Structure formats: C-alpha cells, structure tokens
C-alpha cells in the first residue's frame with residue numbers, strides 16, 4: 001500500500017491516465033503537490049472523454065480565483081486535453097450550504113473509481129479537518145466545512161462515506177514537513193486527530209517521496 005517513489009508525480013499521473021482511459025469516475029484534489037502529476041497525466045492520456053471528473057473538495061471562491069481547486073485542475077490538466085471529461089465541478093461561487101447541497105445531490109448513486117487525495121501538515125484530507133464535526137457525517141455525501149488552515153475561506157468537501165466507498169484511494173504526499181504526519185496517518189491507529197488515517201478505499205495506494213517517508217518506522 002505504501003510506495004516510496006523517486007518521481008511521485010509520474011506514478012500518480014500513470015494512475016490517473018489509466019483511470020481516465022478506463023472511463024472511470026475520478027476525484028481530484030487541490031493543494032500544491034498534484035500540479036506536476038496533472039500536467040503529466042494530460043500528456044500520458046489526452047483523451048478523457050469517457051471519464052467523469054469530480055473534486056474531493058473546493059474552496060468557496062469563483063472557479064477563476066487562484067485559490068480554486070477547479071482552476072488548478074483546469075490549468076494543469078483539463079485545458080491541456082484533446083478531449084475533456086464530463087466535469088462535476090463544485091460550485092464554489094455559491095453559498096457553501098447551497099453548493100454542498102447541490103454536490104450532495106449530484107453524487108447520489110455515484111461510486112468513485114479513483115480518489116486522489118493530498119494530506120495537509122495537520123493530517124487533513126479534502127476539507128475534513130482534525131476533530132471537526134464533518135468527520136462524523138454518515139448520511140450526506142457532501143458538506144460545507146470551515147478550514148483550520150489557510151486559505152481561510154469556507155469549503156465544500158466530500159464526506160468519509162464517499163471517500164471510503166471508492167474502489168481506489170490514492171494519496172500523494174511529498175516533502176519532509178509531512179513526514180511526522182505520514183507516520184501517524186499510515187502507521188498508527190485510525191484517529192479523528194489525523195483524518196487521513198480514516199480514509200481507506202477498497203484498495204489504497206500511498207505515493208510518497210523519500211522525504212515524506214523518512215519518519216516511517218517500518219520500511220515500505
């Protein structure tokens with residue numbers, strides 16, 4: 001399940017390209033780590049016409065705002081494709097509760113094939129923050145959430161039932177600053193203090209660079 005890679009972006013790009021080729025339901029993440037993976041995925045597979053693309057979370061800003069997770073995907077992946085997928089954008093320009101309700105309804109009956117997640121330095125995934133009430137949600141598929149970290153704009157996030165219902169959850173985590181949290185998330189007992197520890201799919205792949213893996217006690 002844990003893979004340490006000299007080139008995490010390539011590994012993740014290959015998984016994304018494969019899922020796109022297979023016509024999968026794919027959820028993307030925000031954050032800084034995925035940009036090179038998105039760029040490479042567009043090169044590896046320029047035809048995403050059979051795939052559906054979702055977002056694990058979104059900041060409540062318009063889609064062209066520089067904090068928008070949609071904008072990140074648009075710039076680094078979607079605009080570079082020859083054939084775009086069906087896109088299920090979270091409507092960040094709306095009030096958070098309205099955007100969450102809309103996304104919740106859109107997700108009804110959907111089973112995700114691949115969910116790509118980053119992890120914050122505090123162990124958050126999507127916009128599910130340590131100890132936050134959103135972690136308790138068992139019925140809704142999407143919720144409004146208040147961030148514990150920058151950028152301090154309201155969020156909309158997929159919930160644990162959707163994330164853990166995915167066929168394949170792929171974490172991409174890089175950098176020494178995340179090494180301690182990586183050990184907590186993937187070696188310790190599951191805990192609401194480290195939301196990433198609560199997310200496992202039918203299959204789970206954790207793609208790390210050497211620095212992010214440096215505090216693991218057992219060698220992967």
Ligand code: 6PG
Pocket residue numbers: 029030031032033034056057058059069117118119120121124125126127
């Ligand atoms: C978001 C992301 C978030 C992200 C982590 C890691 O909207 O902020 O979806 O969950 O994946 O914060 O971010 P970095 O890759 O920037 O460390």
